[in-house]
Amino acid sequence: MLWDSGPYEVSGDNPSRALRDGKLHLILHGKKLRGEWTLVRMRPREGEDKDKPQWLLLKSGSDISPISKRAEEHSVLSGRSLEQIASAEDREWQSDRSVETSRLAAR
Numbered sequence: 001m002l003w004d005s006g007p008y009e010v011s012g013d014n015p016s017r018a019l020r021d022g023k024l025h026l027i028l029h030g031k032k033l034r035g036e037w038t039l040v041r042m043r044p045r046e047g048e049d050k051d052k053p054q055w056l057l058l059k060s061g062s063d064i065s066p067i068s069k070r071a072e073e074h075s076v077l078s079g080r081s082l083e084q085i086a087s088a089e090d091r092e093w094q095s096d097r098s099v100e101t102s103r104l105a106a107r
Helices: 015-021 069-073 082-088 099-106
Strands: 008-010 023-029 034-041 055-059
Touching: 015 023
Parallel strands: none
Antiparallel strands: 008 023, 023 034, 034 055
């Protein structure tokens, strides 16, 4: 499901540094999410993989109107709900790898 789409702007003088520092200010122009947002890297909890950081998206700036239940649950691309997409099984991915190649890749 494609939940949202649209352009965005990165605020600040040095977006690369902001990303490395773990705090990035964005302006979203999506079909669902619009306005100013801040992407913040969370500190890993004890036992969590430090190579896979978790990020939190926070609304900053002025509030936005609530997203309708229908918009929340439907793809901006197809208009279908996740349940409809799953039950249709019309775009199910199939690997072209042999079983042995997949086992080797997993190792």
